[in-house]
Amino acid sequence: MDKSVIDQSVDRLGNLITSRPLMIVLVFLAITAVFATGLGTIESEEGTDEFTEGVPAQAAQDEVDERFGDTFETDEPSTQLIQRGQGVLTPTGLERSLAAQAQLDGDPELEVTGTSSVAGAVAQTIEPNAATPEQQRDVIASTPDQEVRATTRELLAAEPGLRELVSDDYNAASGEASATITVVTYAEDVDEGAAQERAERATAAAGGEFVVFSGGLIDEEFANVIEDSLAIVVPAVVFLILVFLIVAYRDPIDLLLGLGALAMTVIWTFGFTGLVGIPFSEMMIAVPPLLLAIGVDFGIHAVNRYREERVTGQGVTEGMDAATDQLLVAFFIVAGTTVIGFGANVASDLGPIREFGIVASIGVVFTFLVFGLFMPAAKVLLDRLREGTRIPDFGTSPLGSDGSLLGRVLPQGAVIGNRAPVAVLLVALVVTAGAGAMATSVDTTFDDDDFLPPEELPEYVTAAPGPLAPSEYTFTETVNYLDDNFESGEEDEVTVYVEGPMESDAALESIYRAGQNPPPTVVDDGGEAEAESLITVIEAYAADDDEFARLVERNDRTGSGVPDRNLDEIYDELEASPFADRADQYLTDDRRGTQVVYSVESGALESDIRSDVESIADDYRFQATPTGQIVIFQGISDLIFDSAITSLILALSLTAVFLMIIYRVLEGYATLGLANMVPIAVTVAMLVGTMPLLGIPFNAMTATVLSITIGVGVAYSVHVTHRFIDEFNTGKDGFESLMTTLQGTGGALAGSMLTTLGGAVSLTLALIPILGQFGILMSISVFYSFLLSVIVLPPTLLLWERYVVEGGVLG
Incomplete structure (x- = not known):
C-alpha cells in the first residue's frame, strides 16, 4: 500500500463523515444497542486460582491431590x-x-x-x-x-x-x-459461605468476642472487592474526567458529546466481553480508566484540531475535512501502537494477563472507531444544527493558542532543543542508564494479599455514604492476628511429586539419598532433610512390628535402613498392615508415583526455597516435580517477571517496526519511526527505575505496565511527530514546525495528559492493593511520556532534520 492509497482512503472517510453524518451516528447507536445486550451476561472470576492454570507446579499439585488426596488436611470444609x-x-x-x-x-x-x-x-x-x-x-x-x-x-x-x-x-x-x-x-x-454465615450467627448468640474464619470468607471478600472497587473507582474516574473535560472543551454540547462517546466505548468493550464469555476479574477494573483515558485523548485532539481550523474562518465541512485528513492517520497510528502495547500481554503464560491484554486491545480498536468516525460525524451534525439558531458558541478557541499560558510554556522544549540538541539527548541517555541500573533491584511478588484490601481501610472508604459504603473486610486482619498470636504448630512445607516405577530396587534409596545434606532452606534433621514420605511410613511400621522390621533389614543391602530390593513384597506387607491408610497417602495404586513432603525454614525467601527444593528434585532417579503453595506462588512470580520482560520486548520491537513502516509509507522516512521511540525508551527506563524507589514490585497487575506504557505513551510522541511532519511538509524548517506543533498539538497533549492522569490516579482509590500500585505507575508513566515528548522529542526531530533530511542520510 502506498501513500496515495492511504490518502484516498482518508479522503473518502472524511467525505463520508461530512456528507453522511446522520447515517454514521445511527449505525453506531444501533451497534451500541447490540453490544449493550452483552453487559448482562458478564460473569466475574475473582481470586488467585485462575493465575495457577498452566503453571507446572500447579499441574503437579493437582496430580498429587487427585492421586493421594490432601495428606495433612481433610477435604471437609x-x-x-x-x-x-x-x-x-x-x-x-x-x-x-x-x-x-x-x-x-x-x-x-x-x-x-x-x-x-x-x-x-x-x-x-x-x-x-x-x-x-x-x-x-x-x-x-x-x-x-x-x-x-x-x-x-x-x-x-x-x-x-x-x-x-x-x-x-x-x-x-x-x-x-x-x-x-x-x-x-x-x-x-x-457450602463454605453458608457455614460462615451460620457460624457468625452462632457466635453472636453465644456471647463473648468471636471472629469467624473460613474458606468461605476469602471467597466472599474476593467477590465483594471487585464490586466495591468499581463503586469507588468509576465515580471518581467520571468526576475527574468531567472536571478536565469542562476545562478542555469549555462547551456543554461538546462536553456531552465527549461523555457520550466515552460511554459508547465502555459499552462496546464490555458488551463484547460478555458476548464472547471473557470473565471480569480484578485486573479488568483497570480497563475502563485506560480506555477512558485514550478516548479522552482522541476526543480532545479531535475537537482541538477542528477548532484550529474553525478559528481561521473555515466552515463546518471544510474544518472537519482538514481535521480528519490529519487526525484519522494520527489516530490510526496511535491506535495501532496502543494495540501493540496492550496486546503484547497476550504473550503471557498467565490466563488473566492474557485476557486483560485481549480486552484492552479490543477496547482500543473500539475507541478508534468511536472517536475516529462517530464523534466527528456527531460534531458535524450538531454544529450544523446549531448554525442559524440562538444557541450560543461557548469555548471555541483551541488549547495552547497564541497568548495562552500553554502556548508560551510548551514551545520551550523546541527552544532548548534548538540551542543544544546533542546536550539534551546526552542528559536523557545518562538518565536512562541510571534508571536502568535502579531497575535491577525491582522485586517480583505474587500473593493472596495482593488481591484483598489492607487490614485498615482508608477513611475515604469507610466514610462513603449509603450505596457507596463498602462491605466488611476481615480476612487480612484475621490472618495477621493469627500470625501474630498463634504458632501454627507446622513448619512450612513443600512437596516433591515423583513419577516412576516405585517397585524398582533403587526407588526408595533414591528418595533417601536425595535428602542427605539438605540445602539451607530445607530443615536439617541430623544431616537428613526433615520429610514425610513412604520411607517414614515404613520406618513407623518397622518400629511397631518386629517381623516387618526384619523383612526391611533383609532387603537393605546398603545398611541405610531403607530397603533397596524386593520392594513389591515390602509394599504388600505394608498395605496389609494397620499402616495401610498412611501408605496410601504416599504410594499410588499402580505403584508408579509417590510424594515426599519436605519441611522448610519458616521465613526463608520463597525464591531460595524453590531453588533448593529443585536441587533436591534433580537428585532423584525418576522424574520429580516440586510443588506446594510456596513453589506454585514462586512459579507464578517467575512467570509474572517473564511476562513483563517478554511483553516489553514485543511491544518495543513491534511498535518500532510498525512506526517505521507507517512513516516510510506516509512520508518516505522510516527513521521518523525510530525518532518516535526515543522518548518512549527513556520513559520505560525511568518508570522501572522509579519502582524500587516507591517500593512497588512487579506483580500480576504492574507486570503489564511496561508494555502499556509503550501503548499509551507513544500516543504523545506520535501526535507531536505527525503534526511536526505536516508542518514541515508545508515548507517550514524544523524549528518553526516544532513551535507550531507544540503550541497547537502540545496544548491538546497537555489536556489529554491531565485527563489521563485523572483516570490513572482514580485507580489508587481501589480497595485492591495491586490496582492502587498500577494506578500510581500509570500516573507516573503518563506524566513521563508527556514531559519527554515535549523535551526529548523536539531535539531528536531537529537532529533528524539535520542528519537525515539535510545530511542526506538514508531515511
Missing part, C-alpha cells in the same frame, strides 16, 4: 471460631465456646462432622461420656471452677496439639490467655 478476651479459658469462656459449637452442631443443614477445642477436651477429660457440645457444656457448668481450671492447665501442659489452639501469650501459672481457637468441620458438600 471447616470454620475456625477465634474467641478473644482475657477470660477465654475461664469456665465461663469455655461455656461460651461450647455454646457456639452446640448451635452449629444442632444445625441440620451444616452436617457437623467434628469439633476440636480446648473447651471440648476439658469437658471430655472430666466426663468422657460427654459426646456432644451440649453435653460438654453441661459438664463445664456443673463442675467446680477450680477443677475446670486445674484440668485446663494440665491438658495444655500435656497435649502439644491442644496447646496450638491457644494464643502465644498463654500463662501456664495463671492459666490465662487472650485467645483460643475452635475448629468445626462439616460434610464435604456443605
Whole structure:
C-alpha cells in the first residue's frame, strides 16, 4: 500500500463523515444497542486460582491431590471460631465456646462432622461420656471452677496439639490467655459461605468476642472487592474526567458529546466481553480508566484540531475535512501502537494477563472507531444544527493558542532543543542508564494479599455514604492476628511429586539419598532433610512390628535402613498392615508415583526455597516435580517477571517496526519511526527505575505496565511527530514546525495528559492493593511520556532534520 492509497482512503472517510453524518451516528447507536445486550451476561472470576492454570507446579499439585488426596488436611470444609478476651479459658469462656459449637452442631443443614477445642477436651477429660457440645457444656457448668481450671492447665501442659489452639501469650501459672481457637468441620458438600454465615450467627448468640474464619470468607471478600472497587473507582474516574473535560472543551454540547462517546466505548468493550464469555476479574477494573483515558485523548485532539481550523474562518465541512485528513492517520497510528502495547500481554503464560491484554486491545480498536468516525460525524451534525439558531458558541478557541499560558510554556522544549540538541539527548541517555541500573533491584511478588484490601481501610472508604459504603473486610486482619498470636504448630512445607516405577530396587534409596545434606532452606534433621514420605511410613511400621522390621533389614543391602530390593513384597506387607491408610497417602495404586513432603525454614525467601527444593528434585532417579503453595506462588512470580520482560520486548520491537513502516509509507522516512521511540525508551527506563524507589514490585497487575506504557505513551510522541511532519511538509524548517506543533498539538497533549492522569490516579482509590500500585505507575508513566515528548522529542526531530533530511542520510 502506498501513500496515495492511504490518502484516498482518508479522503473518502472524511467525505463520508461530512456528507453522511446522520447515517454514521445511527449505525453506531444501533451497534451500541447490540453490544449493550452483552453487559448482562458478564460473569466475574475473582481470586488467585485462575493465575495457577498452566503453571507446572500447579499441574503437579493437582496430580498429587487427585492421586493421594490432601495428606495433612481433610477435604471437609471447616470454620475456625477465634474467641478473644482475657477470660477465654475461664469456665465461663469455655461455656461460651461450647455454646457456639452446640448451635452449629444442632444445625441440620451444616452436617457437623467434628469439633476440636480446648473447651471440648476439658469437658471430655472430666466426663468422657460427654459426646456432644451440649453435653460438654453441661459438664463445664456443673463442675467446680477450680477443677475446670486445674484440668485446663494440665491438658495444655500435656497435649502439644491442644496447646496450638491457644494464643502465644498463654500463662501456664495463671492459666490465662487472650485467645483460643475452635475448629468445626462439616460434610464435604456443605457450602463454605453458608457455614460462615451460620457460624457468625452462632457466635453472636453465644456471647463473648468471636471472629469467624473460613474458606468461605476469602471467597466472599474476593467477590465483594471487585464490586466495591468499581463503586469507588468509576465515580471518581467520571468526576475527574468531567472536571478536565469542562476545562478542555469549555462547551456543554461538546462536553456531552465527549461523555457520550466515552460511554459508547465502555459499552462496546464490555458488551463484547460478555458476548464472547471473557470473565471480569480484578485486573479488568483497570480497563475502563485506560480506555477512558485514550478516548479522552482522541476526543480532545479531535475537537482541538477542528477548532484550529474553525478559528481561521473555515466552515463546518471544510474544518472537519482538514481535521480528519490529519487526525484519522494520527489516530490510526496511535491506535495501532496502543494495540501493540496492550496486546503484547497476550504473550503471557498467565490466563488473566492474557485476557486483560485481549480486552484492552479490543477496547482500543473500539475507541478508534468511536472517536475516529462517530464523534466527528456527531460534531458535524450538531454544529450544523446549531448554525442559524440562538444557541450560543461557548469555548471555541483551541488549547495552547497564541497568548495562552500553554502556548508560551510548551514551545520551550523546541527552544532548548534548538540551542543544544546533542546536550539534551546526552542528559536523557545518562538518565536512562541510571534508571536502568535502579531497575535491577525491582522485586517480583505474587500473593493472596495482593488481591484483598489492607487490614485498615482508608477513611475515604469507610466514610462513603449509603450505596457507596463498602462491605466488611476481615480476612487480612484475621490472618495477621493469627500470625501474630498463634504458632501454627507446622513448619512450612513443600512437596516433591515423583513419577516412576516405585517397585524398582533403587526407588526408595533414591528418595533417601536425595535428602542427605539438605540445602539451607530445607530443615536439617541430623544431616537428613526433615520429610514425610513412604520411607517414614515404613520406618513407623518397622518400629511397631518386629517381623516387618526384619523383612526391611533383609532387603537393605546398603545398611541405610531403607530397603533397596524386593520392594513389591515390602509394599504388600505394608498395605496389609494397620499402616495401610498412611501408605496410601504416599504410594499410588499402580505403584508408579509417590510424594515426599519436605519441611522448610519458616521465613526463608520463597525464591531460595524453590531453588533448593529443585536441587533436591534433580537428585532423584525418576522424574520429580516440586510443588506446594510456596513453589506454585514462586512459579507464578517467575512467570509474572517473564511476562513483563517478554511483553516489553514485543511491544518495543513491534511498535518500532510498525512506526517505521507507517512513516516510510506516509512520508518516505522510516527513521521518523525510530525518532518516535526515543522518548518512549527513556520513559520505560525511568518508570522501572522509579519502582524500587516507591517500593512497588512487579506483580500480576504492574507486570503489564511496561508494555502499556509503550501503548499509551507513544500516543504523545506520535501526535507531536505527525503534526511536526505536516508542518514541515508545508515548507517550514524544523524549528518553526516544532513551535507550531507544540503550541497547537502540545496544548491538546497537555489536556489529554491531565485527563489521563485523572483516570490513572482514580485507580489508587481501589480497595485492591495491586490496582492502587498500577494506578500510581500509570500516573507516573503518563506524566513521563508527556514531559519527554515535549523535551526529548523536539531535539531528536531537529537532529533528524539535520542528519537525515539535510545530511542526506538514508531515511
